[in-house]
Amino acid sequence: MIPDPVLTNDYQGQLFVRYTNTLPPWDVSTTMAVHIDKEFGLVTINGGSLSYSGDTVINNSSRLVRSGQWSMNPIGILMEDAGIKYIDVDAQVTVQNDVQRIYAKNNEGNWQLVNETPFNETPYSVVSFGFDEAVLNGSYQSLVLATGSIVWRLTLTPVP
Numbered sequence: 001m002i003p004d005p006v007l008t009n010d011y012q013g014q015l016f017v018r019y020t021n022t023l024p025p026w027d028v029s030t031t032m033a034v035h036i037d038k039e040f041g042l043v044t045i046n047g048g049s050l051s052y053s054g055d056t057v058i059n060n061s062s063r064l065v066r067s068g069q070w071s072m073n074p075i076g077i078l079m080e081d082a083g084i085k086y087i088d089v090d091a092q093v094t095v096q097n098d099v100q101r102i103y104a105k106n107n108e109g110n111w112q113l114v115n116e117t118p119f120n121e122t123p124y125s126v127v128s129f130g131f132d133e134a135v136l137n138g139s140y141q142s143l144v145l146a147t148g149s150i151v152w153r154l155t156l157t158p159v160p
Helices: 131-136
Strands: 010-022 025-036 043-045 048-058 062-072 075-081 084-090 093-105 111-118 126-130 139-145 148-159
Touching (some): 010 048, 025 048, 025 148, 043 084, 084 131, 084 148, 126 139, 126 148, 131 139, 131 148
Antiparallel strands (some): 010 148, 025 043, 048 062, 062 093, 075 084, 084 126, 139 148
């Protein structure tokens, strides 16, 4: 006996991520393609990357510069609990070359590097989205950080 399909349609959509920071400031985003197979509910998400950079001058004598990249290879799974479908996504974020540099003006008035701090902390990137909400108008998850935020949005559309 052949089991019934998990869904009535295949679905396609996008996993969107927006990363904002206040000091130094940046606001960057990227989108990754999503496909869900109706037969088994297999979730496929394309990988993506995000580059960020910010530069802030503080009281004309010091300067804060930070930049880095994220490499993402998301995996997702369609789940159901008490008749409600949802999608768990682990974006598998790898942080690369995330370094904060602090500069001060020397006696000649030129910027001189005084401190360099690598950031190796990977942001929490395991999020859950309501399936019906993602289909209707997008399902959102946001994380508040000490200096900004990360917003995830999953949107899905049935494939006729």
